[in-house]
Amino acid sequence: MIFNNVNFDTYLKNYPTEDGFFGKYGGSYISPELQVAMKEISHAYNTICKSRKFIDELRRIRREFQGRPTPISHLQRLSDSIGTGVQLYAKREDLNHSGAHKLNHCMGEALLAKYMGKKKVIAETGAGQHGVALATAAAYFGLECDIYMGKVDIEKQAPNVARMKILGARVVEVTEGLQTLKEAVDAAFAAYAREYKDAIYCIGSVLGPHPFPLMVRDFQSVVGIEAREQFMDMTGELPDAVVACVGGGSNAMGMFAGFLNDPVDIYGVEPLGRGTALGDHAASLKYGTEGIMHGFNSIMLKDENGEPAPVYSVASGLDYPSSGPEHAFLHDLGRVKYDVINDDETIDAFFTLSRLEGIIPAIESSHAVAYGIKLAQTMKKGSVLINLSGRGDKDMDYVIEKYGIR
Numbered sequence: 001m002i003f004n005n006v007n008f009d010t011y012l013k014n015y016p017t018e019d020g021f022f023g024k025y026g027g028s029y030i031s032p033e034l035q036v037a038m039k040e041i042s043h044a045y046n047t048i049c050k051s052r053k054f055i056d057e058l059r060r061i062r063r064e065f066q067g068r069p070t071p072i073s074h075l076q077r078l079s080d081s082i083g084t085g086v087q088l089y090a091k092r093e094d095l096n097h098s099g100a101h102k103l104n105h106c107m108g109e110a111l112l113a114k115y116m117g118k119k120k121v122i123a124e125t126g127a128g129q130h131g132v133a134l135a136t137a138a139a140y141f142g143l144e145c146d147i148y149m150g151k152v153d154i155e156k157q158a159p160n161v162a163r164m165k166i167l168g169a170r171v172v173e174v175t176e177g178l179q180t181l182k183e184a185v186d187a188a189f190a191a192y193a194r195e196y197k198d199a200i201y202c203i204g205s206v207l208g209p210h211p212f213p214l215m216v217r218d219f220q221s222v223v224g225i226e227a228r229e230q231f232m233d234m235t236g237e238l239p240d241a242v243v244a245c246v247g248g249g250s251n252a253m254g255m256f257a258g259f260l261n262d263p264v265d266i267y268g269v270e271p272l273g274r275g276t277a278l279g280d281h282a283a284s285l286k287y288g289t290e291g292i293m294h295g296f297n298s299i300m301l302k303d304e305n306g307e308p309a310p311v312y313s314v315a316s317g318l319d320y321p322s323s324g325p326e327h328a329f330l331h332d333l334g335r336v337k338y339d340v341i342n343d344d345e346t347i348d349a350f351f352t353l354s355r356l357e358g359i360i361p362a363i364e365s366s367h368a369v370a371y372g373i374k375l376a377q378t379m380k381k382g383s384v385l386i387n388l389s390g391r392g393d394k395d396m397d398y399v400i401e402k403y404g405i406r
């Protein structure tokens with residue numbers, strides 16, 4: 001399929017380019033020391049990860065340890081309640097081991113670390129979800145694991161800090177600046193620059209310098225590849241629309257990778273939080289402008305000094321002031337439509353899916369559920385496939401405390 005002069009038959013092979021560009025987005029804007037380390041990862045990825053041995057081992061792990069393939073569920077009662085005849089389906093990444101899609105790329109990254117002979121994996125975490133997924137992968141492979149986390153986040157996210165420690169990871173408290181995600185990113189990068197001979201940095205989404213947006217997309221594409229085949233098996237046709245929430249964009253890119261070359265409408269859903277004012281949302285693709293942060297060029301939300309703006313969402317996994325460079329590219333091309341869902345719509349969808357289907361979704365995923373419901377209300381027929389990126393156990397206490405039982 002040719003769309004806006006881009007040939008999607010060969011898209012996944014041709015994008016990103018060898019130096020990591022999706023059009024003008026992506027690239028690698030980092031210090032010369034880190035550049036050396038990234039070249040090493042790039043080279044390893046292009047050789048090791050394409051080998052039969054690596055692919056077979058990762059397939060076995062996905063089956064035996066992660067519990068893949070995750071199913072697709074027909075959301076029958078939810079579809080009936082909308083009443084337009086449109087049928088909703090969910091790809092169940094909430095049933096992936098550890099409760100979300102993040103383990104898909106962490107297992108890939110940690111397996112690569114093992115093949116490269118590294119002893120340690122390093123990462124930062126904000127809400128702790130990436131830290132837990134990486135600590136899980138590190139325990140599986142017997143790698144050391146250092147997770148950098150702001151002091152403020154450590155206090156806020158006690159259950160995830162406990163999980164990481166139980167899994168054997170070292171949680172390194174970061175006390176610089178505001179003591180949150182941004183400072184944790186800087187501290188993790190600094191540690192990696194010191195330790196890259198023995199360690200590998202593992203990013204939490206389709207973000208960061210090349211080759212991470214490529215690697216994480218490819219490791220997550222198992223979601224879209226499985227989903228396309230399962231959906232065809234179940235219904236005999238393709239879905240009319242596919243929906244996923246976008247924070248950094250990894251669960252969305254994984255799902256979209258399976259459908260980019262199909263006549264399927266694709267929607268990425270960003271968090272509108274409390275409203276459209278800067279600081280009240282994290283809808284970077286909708287309201288942001290081109291800029292470089294954390295080592296890559298993308299579309300980002302900036303403050304008056306051009307620095308990453310403060311962002312907010314009820315879903316802590318979505319409050320990042322940019323999105324992966326591939327999303328910026330697909331946004332400009334128009335191949336994927338990006339739209340927004342606010343906090344209230346999200347919490348409504350959280351309860352609706354729980355009550356009608358017996359599935360408690362993560363608040364992040366509830367953004368995609370809310371948008372899927374909206375779409376189904378406006379369409380006259382057809383089907384919508386929602387990527388249910390994770391389960392809501394981690395969010396229950398917070399939802400009850402803040403919103404009560406509806």
Ligand SMILES: *Cc1c(COP(=O)(O)O)cnc(C)c1O
Pocket residue numbers: 100101102129204205206245246247248249250251252317318362364365389390391
């Ligand atoms: C982290 C997280 C997200 C957001 O990350 P992406 O890279 O945008 O996918 C979405 N859903 C869940 C359940 C998460 O834990």
